[in-house]
Amino acid sequence: MVGLSLGEKHFIQGGIAQDLRCDGRKRLTYRPIYVETGVIPQANGSARVRMGATDVIASVKAELGKPNPFQPDKGKVSIFVDCSPTAAPTFEGRGGEELSTELSAALHRCLLGGKSGAGAGIDLSSLVVVEGKICWDLYIDGLVVSSDGNLLDALGAAIKAALSNTGIPRVSVAASAPGDDEPEVDISDEEFLQFDTSGVPVIVTLTKVGKHYIVDATTEEESQMSSAVSISINRQGHICGLTKRGGAGVDPSIILDMISVAKHVSEQLLNQLDSEIAAAEAVNEES
Amino acid sequence: MKTEPHMAEMKAVEWASAIVGDLKLGKVVWLCDSMNTVNTVTSKEELCVWDTFLEATIIRGRFEANPWTMQWINRDQNYLVDAFPKFTLKNNFTFLKFDVRRDVISPCVKNFLQSFKPSFIEMEYVSPEGLRLDGRRPMEMRQIRGEIGALAKADGSAVFEMGNTKVIAAVYGPREVQNRSQQMNEQALVRCEYSMANFSTGDRMRKPKGDRRSTEISLVIRQAMEACILTHLMPRSQIDIFVQVLQADGGIRSACINAATLALADAGIPMRDLVTSCSAGYLNSTALLDLNYVEDSAGGPDVTVGYLPKLDKVTLLQMDAKLPLDIFENVMQLATEGCKAVANYIREILLENTKQLESRRGV
Structure with a gap:
């Protein structure tokens, strides 16, 4: 819990009303984003994203599994988020569990779409090895190392970066086993397939403080929020998912307004993120 | 082409x-x-x-x-x-x-x-040329790297790497005791929590929190750190040490203790000495310093030592498996030497950090 005095609260609220926040940003400006990829060598793909004092790591691990019998032509993706107590002492023990579950559910909604797999940021059918028998299970793990607000956006960005860093081993299936229940497979440890991550959306969280809303809120600013809307938007400008948090009600017209603002902000964020990811990957390839 | x-x-x-x-x-x-x-x-x-x-x-x-x-x-x-x-x-x-x-x-x-022939497929951990699986000599440590102030929000924080093992530690405190019933009037309360990230091991872990192993490691780290913190200077207060493993490749206990020491020093908590830790093992009739995961899981003895270099005292000593007494002496001696090397390195980092602080202040 953030302990703020009455004066500090007024300062934050007043600053937001005047479009000049405590760290000198405007209402719709993000903190600088730093992306590092390939930080976890034992994962198939990983990335670390820092926005101010917020620091998150996302990793992607792929395992061979069986597809869901109702969707034989699709792979499976699951997202787990863990809040490390290093981020805040309140996450100690089971303290971080509630927030972790909330974040994983929101990410699931924003990145993976509905149960049918429609609207997912990742092409799930590209994960199938043998239809109905073998597919890749992607385990996406997020870890909050340090928390200074706006965790959802940072995690979304980290997952996007980790996915573009992910290489799935090429699998060849034995030619001699038609109609076999468990076909023999050979997992290559030299050849990897890259994902097409251009469809993965970014998440923009608009936090409403007083009459105005801001992007990329810090912990102090988040403590003053009445409600927050997280919108995930892809390259085409389509909304892929939406979550509203916080107790206070919001006028429907304001929500629509927020969505159009988020769409505008997401374009800049996507461009910035893409160039950061490309730069990080270039550094990786050099070393 | x-x-x-x-x-x-x-x-x-x-x-x-x-x-x-x-x-x-x-x-x-x-x-x-x-x-x-x-x-x-x-x-x-x-x-x-x-x-x-x-x-x-x-x-x-x-x-x-x-x-x-x-x-x-x-x-x-x-x-x-x-x-x-x-x-x-x-x-x-x-x-x-x-x-x-x-x-x-x-x-x-x-x-x-x-x-x-039972010994036929026994692994060879030390080659006839005297090189280990990762190319090190028996008495060679993996590359260590420490970094102070990795987290902006914590009072003290540090990253410590030993080869592929990577640990991040955060210290909060000294601060008010959260749970009043635990408050002590003569000394500070030191608490420690150890957690492993899902992605830290080769195979993905499913249920990392609160199992017996992590509880035990938390306790080990807490006891090692408590021994060197001057708790009597901070009565009725609490110091939290959180250790998060990002990559696990053997020697986790040691890496955690070294990271915690750095983080405590960064938080400016008064200490008797810097506890440092290193492990050593015994495989193929050779004493090996700083075991990695493959060597650790070979089932041989693994001696972890926590050491106060200035006071020349051992604060932590753990070993699994059995070992003749004279060999144990050698292995423990080797681990202690490792601790001394780590201590020198940690001292260097702290000195470097202090110099930077000094230059920022413009002294």
Whole structure:
């Protein structure tokens, strides 16, 4: 819990009303984003994203599994988020569990779409090895190392970066086993397939403080929020998912307004993120 | 031209087939771990690989001309390809047949081999040249790296790496005691929580929080740190140490303690000395410093020592497995030497950090 005095609260609220926040940003400006990829060598793909004092790591691990019998032509993706107590002492023990579950559910909604797999940021059918028998299970793990607000956006960005860093081993299936229940497979440890991550959306969280809303809120600013809307938007400008948090009600017209603002902000964020990811990957390839 | 892996594989088979052809061995069973190659060679259909067309045609010709067969072998069982010929030669077998099937082969063949000569497939952790699996000498430590102030929000924080093991530690406090019933009037309350990230191990972990192992490691770290913190200077307050493992490759306890020491120093908490830790083991009749995961899981003894370098005192000592007393002395001595080396390094980092703080202040 953030302990703020009455004066500090007024300062934050007043600053937001005047479009000049405590760290000198405007209402719709993000903190600088730093992306590092390939930080976890034992994962198939990983990335670390820092926005101010917020620091998150996302990793992607792929395992061979069986597809869901109702969707034989699709792979499976699951997202787990863990809040490390290093981020805040309140996450100690089971303290971080509630927030972790909330974040994983929101990410699931924003990145993976509905149960049918429609609207997912990742092409799930590209994960199938043998239809109905073998597919890749992607385990996406997020870890909050340090928390200074706006965790959802940072995690979304980290997952996007980790996915573009992910290489799935090429699998060849034995030619001699038609109609076999468990076909023999050979997992290559030299050849990897890259994902097409251009469809993965970014998440923009608009936090409403007083009459105005801001992007990329810090912990102090988040403590003053009445409600927050997280919108995930892809390259085409389509909304892929939406979550509203916080107790206070919001006028429907304001929500629509927020969505159009988020769409505008997401374009800049996507461009910035893409160039950061490309730069990080270039550094990786050099070393 | 860029050489793709499967092209290299085909080229290798082609060269091998030329050698085997010259030897005129008669019946030969080929084991290959690339399914692509096996499919190309054994298939009776017309060739449709263009980048390796030449190699494939030559290999197929040789396979047709000789009584050879080719089978695919799982990459995990690759060592068998090496082990079997040696085994047959050693025992004067002339023929040995086994069914190459995943999951069946590993235990049954292992047992079979062990029934003849138990030491045959024992791993070699130190090569005859005196080098370990990762190329280190027995008394060599992995590369260590420490970084202070990795987290902006914590009062003190540090990252510590020992080879591929990477640990991040955060210290909060001294601050008011959260749970009043735990408050102590004479000294500070030191608490520690250890957690492992889902992605820290090779295989993904499913339920990392609050198991017995992490509770035990939390306790070990807490006790080691409590021994060096001047708790009596901060009565009625609480110090939290949180350790998060990002990558696990053996020596986790040691890395955690070293990271916690750095983080405590960064938080400016008064300490008697810097606790440092290092582990050592004993494999293939050699004492080895700073075991990595493979060496650690070999089942040999693993001695972890926590050491106060200035006071010359041991605060933590753990060992599993059994060891003769005189060898234990050597191993523990080695681990203590490791601790001293770590202490020197930590001191350097702290000095560097203090110099930076000084220059920022403009002194």
